[in-house]
Amino acid sequence: MEAFSGTPEEFEAFLKEQLVLWEKLIADAGIEKQ
Amino acid sequence: MIMGLRRYWCLAAAAAAVLVAMSETALAQTYPTRNITLVLPFAAGSGTDTTTRLISKELGVALGVGMVIDNRAGANGSIAANYVARSAPDGYTLFVTTNTTHSANPYLLKTMNYDPIKDFTPIARTGDLPFMLVIHPDIPANSVAELIALAKKEPGKYTYASGSSSASVSGATFARLAGIDLLHVPYKSSPPALTDVIAGRISMMFIDVPTGLPHVNAKALKPLAVTTKRKSALLPDLPTMDETVKGFDITSWQGYLGPANLPKDVVVRLNAEIRKIVERPDIKNQLA
Numbered sequence: 001m002e003a004f005s006g007t008p009e010e011f012e013a014f015l016k017e018q019l020v021l022w023e024k025l026i027a028d029a030g031i032e033k034q
Numbered sequence: 035m036i037m038g039l040r041r042y043w044c045l046a047a048a049a050a051a052v053l054v055a056m057s058e059t060a061l062a063q064t065y066p067t068r069n070i071t072l073v074l075p076f077a078a079g080s081g082t083d084t085t086t087r088l089i090s091k092e093l094g095v096a097l098g099v100g101m102v103i104d105n106r107a108g109a110n111g112s113i114a115a116n117y118v119a120r121s122a123p124d125g126y127t128l129f130v131t132t133n134t135t136h137s138a139n140p141y142l143l144k145t146m147n148y149d150p151i152k153d154f155t156p157i158a159r160t161g162d163l164p165f166m167l168v169i170h171p172d173i174p175a176n177s178v179a180e181l182i183a184l185a186k187k188e189p190g191k192y193t194y195a196s197g198s199s200s201a202s203v204s205g206a207t208f209a210r211l212a213g214i215d216l217l218h219v220p221y222k223s224s225p226p227a228l229t230d231v232i233a234g235r236i237s238m239m240f241i242d243v244p245t246g247l248p249h250v251n252a253k254a255l256k257p258l259a260v261t262t263k264r265k266s267a268l269l270p271d272l273p274t275m276d277e278t279v280k281g282f283d284i285t286s287w288q289g290y291l292g293p294a295n296l297p298k299d300v301v302v303r304l305n306a307e308i309r310k311i312v313e314r315p316d317i318k319n320q321l322a
Contacts, residue, residue, distance in 0.1 A: 001085050001244060001288065002267075003161040003321040005309040008301050011156040011289055015136055018287065019150065022137040022203070025284065029206035033144045 065125050065300050069100040072130050072290075073118050075111030076198065077223035078103075081163055081242035082288060085321055086130045089160060089311055096307040107223040110199065111135040112147060119153035123293040125300040129154065132163070132288050138199035155296035158308040159289040161321065164266045165200050167208070167275065168246050168255040169238040170231060178259050178278040181238075182212045189215035195231055195239040197224030200286040204240035204261050204275075211279045231255065242286065243268050244321075261285070268322060 006014075072090055076082045083105060090101040106114035115135040121127035129135075136150040148154075167178065173192075175181040185192050194209075194216050196202035202220060209216045219236055221227035224245060230236045232254045243266050249255040250269075259275045260266045261284040275282035290308060292301070311317055 001081070001161045001163045001242075001321045003312040003318045005158050005160055005305075005312045008156050008158065008305050011159045012151075014159060014287075015151065015156060018133060018137040019140065022133060022199075023141050025203055025207065026138060026141040028210070029203055030210050031142065031203065031206050033142060 065297075065303065066097050066099045068126065069102050070094075070097070070125065071102045071104050071127050073104045073106055073114050073127060074130050075107060075114035075132075075135050076105065077107045077225050078105050079225040079245075080107075080197065080223050081245045081286075082130060082132055084244060085160070085163075085288060088317070088320055089308070090130075092311045092314075092317065093307055096311065097303075110139055110142060112139055112143065115139075115150075115153075116147040118291070118293055119148040121293050123155070123295040123297070125292060125296060125304070127293065128157070128304075129291045130160075130288065131291065132198065132200070133286050134199035136289075136291075137287075138203060142199060142202075153294050154291040155294055155301060157290040157292055157296075157301055158305045158312075159287060160308065160312050161288055162262075163200075163242045163244070163286040163288060164268075165204055165240045165261040165284065165286060166243050166246055166266070166269065166272065167204070167238060167240055167258045167261070168231065168250065169258060170234050170236075171253060171256050172234060173237055173256070175258070176256070178212075178273070178275060181258060182214055182278070185212070185214035185216060190217060192237040193217045193219050195219050195221055195227035195236040197221045197227040197239075198286070200242070200261075200284060201227070201240040204284050207282060207284065208240075208275070208279060211282060 094101040111134045118129040194205040231239050250257045259273045263283045
């Protein structure tokens with residue numbers, strides 16, 4: 001693992017960005033909800 | 035009379051707020067006083083489990099309490115996530131998780147029994163975990179391009195296992211971008227998936243580099259490419275998926291969270307200790 005960290009606020013912002021990213025990744029992969 | 039009652043309830047509400055604040059401060063000042071449970075959404079032996087055990091050993095020393103690892107695999111990590119979300123926000127039940135529960139599940143699962151933002155308090159991100167595509171050594175392909183050619187020659191013959199969202203989304207993305215027909219075989223967690231790929235029951239899987247590397251070194255698995263756009267320091271000669279499958283770029287992340295409404299001072303304490311640990315060169319080396 002490439003280990004690094006940051007503040008809780010940075011982590012919260014990252015979590016929100018990742019939700020947007022993975023929504024697109026999953027839609028582009030054509031995966032349907034199970 | 036009415037003004038008197040209103041004043042009474044205002045004072046009562048203010049007193050209650052002060053008492054809550056005082057108890058949170060008291061908690062933070064004495065925290066921790068007993069063992070802390072780290073709940074994981076994956077089984078023992080998974081990449082998350084391995085890195086957590088390393089970090090938690092140091093965290094326990096820093097905090098002066100024992101750290102208990104509680105592996106609760108199942109339902110794509112949502113059993114563990116829901117358990118932590120319903121736990122008391124006292125700092126004694128924490129969640130060590132990845133993009134599986136907090137980035138992917140809302141778009142993979144029809145029913146969610148937790149909200150990844152509202153039900154949790156972010157504490158500290160701990161890093162990124164690159165994944166790699168590995169195949170059984172008997173499969174006659176030595177590159178992603180050769181694997182694609184094989185799969186196109188025999189659609190539906192080749193299978194991919196997954197034990198996490200990073201693996202399942204990587205497999206589906208690979209199949210779609212490469213235009214090949216692969217059969218997906220999902221598992222509760224990576225270790226049993228890996229066992230079946232090594233045994234030859236499943237053709238391939240995307241696995242995190244640290245977990246897959248010992249099996250690659252033992253020639254039990256053949257690595258073809260990493261999922262990130264840049265190469266892995268652990269396997270610098272391994273190509274990236276993007277070199278053959280344009281646009282392929284998937285990274286898994288890990289981090290620590292608590293239930294919603296974790297006291298701020300507890301978050302600050304945990305964040306400070308976790309950051310000190312993951313920034314240590316010796317820990318970075320062991321985690322790499």
